[in-house]
Amino acid sequence: MQPDLLHPLRRFLEQSRQLLELAESSDWEAFETLLTERQQGLASLGENALLIAVAKAGLADEMRQLIADIQSVNNRIGEVAERERTDLAGQLRQSFQAEKAIDAYKK
Numbered sequence: 001m002q003p004d005l006l007h008p009l010r011r012f013l014e015q016s017r018q019l020l021e022l023a024e025s026s027d028w029e030a031f032e033t034l035l036t037e038r039q040q041g042l043a044s045l046g047e048n049a050l051l052i053a054v055a056k057a058g059l060a061d062e063m064r065q066l067i068a069d070i071q072s073v074n075n076r077i078g079e080v081a082e083r084e085r086t087d088l089a090g091q092l093r094q095s096f097q098a099e100k101a102i103d104a105y106k107k
Contacts, residue, residue, distance in 0.1 A: 005054050008044050009066040015041075016073040023080040 004010075015038040022031040044050065054063050 005050065005057055006059060006063060006066060008041060008050070009063060009070070012038060012041060012045060013066055013070050013073065016070050016077070020073055020077050020080065023077050023084070026084065 015034060019031055019034055019038065022028075022034065054060060
């Protein structure tokens with residue numbers, strides 16, 4: 001039985017999808033843990049031996065599609081993170097304004 005040469009990419013894609021779910025639910029602690037785990041497997045994805053084996057097995061198109069899917073999910077993660085950052089910045093501004101109002105009221 002031939003090993004699944006694309007398993008590392010499929011795993012990376014699955015982890016990316018899990019990261020998106022965690023970002024959407026604002027579970028940033030679990031997000032950070034999974035992100036670290038996913039990054040550990042990143043180096044193996046670019047190994048020459050893997051790329052050559054994928055090409056010889058005729059799986060280059062499938063590999064390109066998996067990479068495109070990963071990029072798409074990563075873009076969505078970036079959008080969610082940016083939206084969350086904007087929301088947090090707004091909350092901080094409101095908090096600072098409230099503190100200024102309280103300080104002004106005390107004087």
